[in-house]
Amino acid sequence: MRRSQFISLVSLIAAYAIAVHAEEFTFPVVGFVNSESASSGYIRMADLFRDGLQEAGYVQGQNVTIEYHWADNQSDRLPGIMADLIRRRVTVIAATTTPAALAAKASGTTIPVVFETGGDPIQLGLVGSLNHPGGNFTGVSQSNREVAPKRLELLHEVLPQVKVVALLVNPENPSLIDSSLLWTAAKSLGVQLYRLDAKNDSELDQAFANVAQTHAGALIANDDPFLTSHSERIGALAKHYGVPAIYKGREFVNAGGLMSYGTAVGETYHLAGIYTGRVLKGDKPSDLPIEIASRVELFINLKSAKVLGITIPLPVSGRADEMIE
DSSP: OHHHHHHHHHHHHHHHHHHHHHHOEEEEEEEEEESSOTSSTTHHHHHHHHHHHHHHHHOBBBBBEEEEEEEETOOGGHHHHHHHHHTTSSEEEEEEEEHHHHHHHHTTTOOEEEEEESSTTTTSSSSHHHHHHOTEEEEEEEEHHHHHHHHHHHHHHHOOOEEEEEEOTTTTTTTTTTTTTHHHHEEEEEEEEEEEEESSEEEEEEHHHTTTGGGEEEEOOOOOHHHHHHHHHHHHHHHHHHHEESSSSHHHHTTTTTTTEEOOOHHHHHHHHHHHHHHTOOOOOOGOOOOEOOOOEEEEEEEHHHHHHHOOOHHTTTSSEEEEO
């Protein structure tokens, strides 16, 4: 064997050894899946998830790899994304948003799954118990069932004369009908809810154009990933059509919505990141109780109130986290 051939052979063997060694110490992989778009406000939620993961001891590029997968508001992409993650046997799937969590469940995967959802995890079929999830699923839930009727109560405090309220919903959201508390609250307040459906941009515009036909004096939006990703657009439409409206998120109020009241969603993503870190450390999802985010935020747009001729009662303004002028 010539000297040059020997050197080449040694180099190949060394390269192979390095590759094998590197493979043995490959970082665990977290598959972050979201039904929304990275260009929407959800990219900030991904950052908060990463912060939670870091709080648990895992830093992107140092001891963990995070792969971000966005369905861009096209839920039919989610099964394919899940199938790819399962085929490559990622370490943990972080299924954020309800559609992503349901897609993970439908896949039948045995890979640990940490979900973030706005719906009731039991009613959605993700887990059998909040305290003892069982199986390979655990995660964080927003307290939306309790928050939705509170939005209606706030509207009623501000506009007690309004007896018909438009309810904006996405009919394709499986957690949509988890609104019994909202309908009960409406009945107790003597308010009639008139449902308006919107599952895409054009239907969203049409829904606001139809508000006047319902004789509704105000509008409330139901919790939904599609609607949340369009919070700014909904706020702008409410301003354009002169509709007193309430939803969640500062973006909604900044764009012209009258009030926002809802779970601090950033908290749920942060907690999901922490839970993902705990699973990476060896905790079993079946032993991790479902976390229910409890912190809520109230924002009020005083400029919109003035344009609409509405005076915010002191009991309401006194509870606001911020009054935006």
